Amino acid sequence: MTRAVVIGLGGLGCPAALGLAESGIGELLLVDPDTVELSNLQRQVLYRTADVGRAKVEVATQRLSESFSGLRVEGRRVHLGAANARELLRGADVVVDCTDDPGSRFIVNDVGLELGIPTVLGGVLQFDGLVLAVSGHSGPCFRCLFEVPPPTEEARRCGEAGVLGPLCGVVGHLQAQRAWGLVSGHAAAQTGFVTTVDGLRGRIRDVPLPEATDCPACGGLAARLDITPYSCPMTYVRTRLALETLNPGQTLDIVMRRGEPSRNVPRNLLDEGHDVLINGAVDDGRHRVVVRRVC
Numbered sequence: 001m002t003r004a005v006v007i008g009l010g011g012l013g014c015p016a017a018l019g020l021a022e023s024g025i026g027e028l029l030l031v032d033p034d035t036v037e038l039s040n041l042q043r044q045v046l047y048r049t050a051d052v053g054r055a056k057v058e059v060a061t062q063r064l065s066e067s068f069s070g071l072r073v074e075g076r077r078v079h080l081g082a083a084n085a086r087e088l089l090r091g092a093d094v095v096v097d098c099t100d101d102p103g104s105r106f107i108v109n110d111v112g113l114e115l116g117i118p119t120v121l122g123g124v125l126q127f128d129g130l131v132l133a134v135s136g137h138s139g140p141c142f143r144c145l146f147e148v149p150p151p152t153e154e155a156r157r158c159g160e161a162g163v164l165g166p167l168c169g170v171v172g173h174l175q176a177q178r179a180w181g182l183v184s185g186h187a188a189a190q191t192g193f194v195t196t197v198d199g200l201r202g203r204i205r206d207v208p209l210p211e212a213t214d215c216p217a218c219g220g221l222a223a224r225l226d227i228t229p230y231s232c233p234m235t236y237v238r239t240r241l242a243l244e245t246l247n248p249g250q251t252l253d254i255v256m257r258r259g260e261p262s263r264n265v266p267r268n269l270l271d272e273g274h275d276v277l278i279n280g281a282v283d284d285g286r287h288r289v290v291v292r293r294v295c
């Protein structure tokens with residue numbers, strides 16, 4: 001069953017969660033720390049006046065369960081941060097970030113790449129919207145576009161600038177469509193560009209986004225290798241063959257079974273002098289190693 005996580009249940013999260021439910025996704029985890037306020041109702045379409053004061057995750061879970069009988073919805077009333085992001089994202093097939101917190105987008109981007117989970121990031125400010133889908137295995141990613149989060153003061157000013165209500169519906173639904181594409185065999189068509197939505201002129205454009213080779217999150221990733229079906233010595237042989245196709249300095253992202261391969265593959269790579277950049281569990285059964293070819 002396909003599982004999506006929606007971070008933030010405001011102006012983008014409400015239409016995004018609705019869009020995912022409409023697309024027939026099996027499981028939704030909704031994450032938001034806030035309660036419904038009267039000022040939310042104009043664009044946060046899952047809530048009504050009688051819901052003011054209730055937790056957004058509670059109301060949204062109830063509304064979606066009522067409308068989509070086959071959908072399994074779960075809510076977590078927490079703020080996503082660096083400390084709990086891995087726990088919240090683990091096991092997801094796709095994650096949609098709908099917060100108005102730029103810091104959250106960086107965390108979702110980085111943890112998605114670390115765990116191999118595709119992500120869809122969205123934002124709106126006044127009359128402009130933006131959507132970016134990241135494959136989860138390679139760039140380009142959000143950090144190729146913006147290197148670091150803006151200072152807190154700047155982010156606060158953006159939050160106070162307001163947003164055109166209908167634009168939230170467009171961007172949130174576009175995020176749901178990208179998420180559906182990423183999990184339904186159309187991933188390549190969703191990534192490699194940024195979609196900009198011009199709310200004043202009513203124009204939607206896809207702008208190509210080159211992978212920044214010095215990007216700290218995805219930079220230089222040249223290839224991906226799945227050796228989960230193999231045991232020793234084929235795990236070693238497959239890894240060696242893949243590394244030989246790369247130039248020195250390029251990185252290879254390898255997913256393998258936990259246990260014997262996850263002990264031996266990174267040790268062999270280190271013994272041969274390569275840089276092991278990431279070495280950790282993806283989930284209960286899988287392990288991920290990212291290695292940079294040195295020689």
Ligand SMILES: [Zn+2]
Pocket residue numbers: 139140141142143144145212215216217218219
């Ligand atoms: Zn990147």
